[in-house]
Amino acid sequence: xAIDLKTINERLAKxxxxxxxxxxxxxxxxxxxxxxxxxxEAESANGASPTMPGAYGSLxxxxxxxxxxxxxxxxxxxxxxxxxxxxxxxxxxxxxxxxMVAVNGALxxxxxKGFAEWVGKRGLxxxxxxxxxxxxxxxxxxx
Numbered sequence: 001x002a003i004d005l006k007t008i009n010e011r012l013a014k015x016x017x018x019x020x021x022x023x024x025x026x027x028x029x030x031x032x033x034x035x036x037x038x039x040x041e042a043e044s045a046n047g048a049s050p051t052m053p054g055a056y057g058s059l060x061x062x063x064x065x066x067x068x069x070x071x072x073x074x075x076x077x078x079x080x081x082x083x084x085x086x087x088x089x090x091x092x093x094x095x096x097x098x099x100m101v102a103v104n105g106a107l108x109x110x111x112x113k114g115f116a117e118w119v120g121k122r123g124l125x126x127x128x129x130x131x132x133x134x135x136x137x138x139x140x141x142x143x
Contacts, residue, residue: 059092059094059102059103059106060106060109060110062087062092062106063083063087063103063106063107063110063116064110064115064116064130066078066083066086066087066090067083067110067116067128067129067130068129068130069129069130070129070130070131070132076129077119077120077127077128077129078127078128078129079122079125079126079127079128080100080103080104080107080125080126080128081100081125083103083107083128084099084100084103087099087103107128111131114131115130115131116128116129116130116131117129117130117131
């Protein structure tokens with residue numbers, strides 16, 4: 001009986017590769033960030049309002065509330081600068097060094113989740129509004 005070392009080495013390499021894959025998969029599945037996302041998805045599947053993970057939490061909800069409705073005329077759509085002014089006038093105190101960056105980040109998060117859209121430009125500034133939702137509800141905390 002001849003021992004084929006090449007075959008044994010190939011099988012060992014394949015087994016090591018699979019073990020590495022499963023170790024990485026375990027690390028990802030044990031990540032608390034992924035567990036938090038899974039909990040939010042389960043909550044959304046149970047009929048709760050969708051939530052958006054990210055650093056913008058209450059600011060994101062305030063920005064959503066400040067956006068004009070989808071049916072608002074073109075003159076009512078707002079820029080990031082106008083949103084910052086509107087929030088500050090309403091008493092919102094920004095923790096961020098640059099409120100423009102914070103509001104823009106919130107707008108991008110809302111856009112990624114389908115709650116806001118930019119619909120044109122005024123100069124270099126994007127014009128924003130709420131996006132038509134259909135069956136999707138507003139972000140948690142927003143009414």
